[in-house]
Amino acid sequence: QVQLKESGPGLVQPSQTLSLTCTVSGLSLTSNSVSWIRQPPGKGLEWMGVIWSNGGTDYNSAIKSRLSISRDTSKSQVFLKMNSLQTEDTAMYFCARNRRGMMPWGQGTLVTVSS
Amino acid sequence: ETVMTQSPTSMSTSIGERVTLNCKASQSVGINVDWYQQTPGQSPKLLIYGASNRHTGVPDRFTGSGFGRDFTLTISNMEAEDLAVYYCLQYGSIPFTFGSGTKLEIK
Numbered sequence: 741q742v743q744l745k746e747s748g749p750g751l752v753q754p755s756q757t758l759s760l761t762c763t764v765s766g767l768s769l770t771s772n773s774v775s776w777i778r779q780p781p782g783k784g785l786e787w788m789g790v791i792w793s794n795g796g797t798d799y800n801s802a803i804k805s806r807l808s809i810s811r812d813t814s815k816s817q818v819f820l821k822m823n824s825l826q827t828e829d830t831a832m833y834f835c836a837r838n839r840r841g842m843m844p845w846g847q848g849t850l851v852t853v854s855s
Numbered sequence: 856e857t858v859m860t861q862s863p864t865s866m867s868t869s870i871g872e873r874v875t876l877n878c879k880a881s882q883s884v885g886i887n888v889d890w891y892q893q894t895p896g897q898s899p900k901l902l903i904y905g906a907s908n909r910h911t912g913v914p915d916r917f918t919g920s921g922f923g924r925d926f927t928l929t930i931s932n933m934e935a936e937d938l939a940v941y942y943c944l945q946y947g948s949i950p951f952t953f954g955s956g957t958k959l960e961i962k
Contacts, residue, residue, distance in 0.1 A: 784953060784955045785891075785944075785956075787944070787950060789950075834899075840905065841905075842901060845899055
């Protein structure tokens with residue numbers, strides 16, 4: 741059974757760096773791609789970026805300068821790092837497998853940017 | 856960036872009704888469109904991939920269609936469990952982009 745689970749700090753101070761981990765099970769990262777998506781409270785979905793099965797990455801141009809996605813295939817983990825956080829980055833952050841659609845999604849982790 | 860415009864923003868519907876949701880791309884994306892369903896407090900769930908392919912386990916009352924710029928999700932016989940927000944996603948070009956969603960409510 742394929743599962744993804746996000747983990748992270750919950751609260752981040754403005755201007756600081758966010759680090760999130762997506763731990764996957766039931767799949768290999770060398771043959772599956774993983775996207776990060778976020779959703780501000782009460783708002784819609786925003787695709788952030790993807791790490792492809794070959795390790796290459798693509799990012800949303802709106803946040804590309806602040807964002808980095810990487811992985812550790814031996815630990816079945818995908819990482820998201822985003823710097824210079826502001827209050828508008830407060831959101832639920834999801835990871836999802838990309839393969840004939842994004843499915844499954846993790847349960848999400850809520851990140852609040854506040855001092 | 857390809858902008859995905861969903862319509863309507865919200866819709867009041869009745870159980871048993873046929874519902875049509877629309878998504879229009881600002882440029883051609885071929886068949887590279889998915890549809891997702893999100894109920895309150897839950898992660899989105901994939902309904903349709905590649906414009907018209909039903910994901911495993913999705914009831915056949917959900918049908919996707921379209922090509923190029925215009926896409927449709929049809930629910931043939933609305934059920935109470937279908938009350939949710941529906942999003943389209945294009946992955947024909949980077950960055951992938953979601954529509955702003957259509958919220959289905961009970962009339």
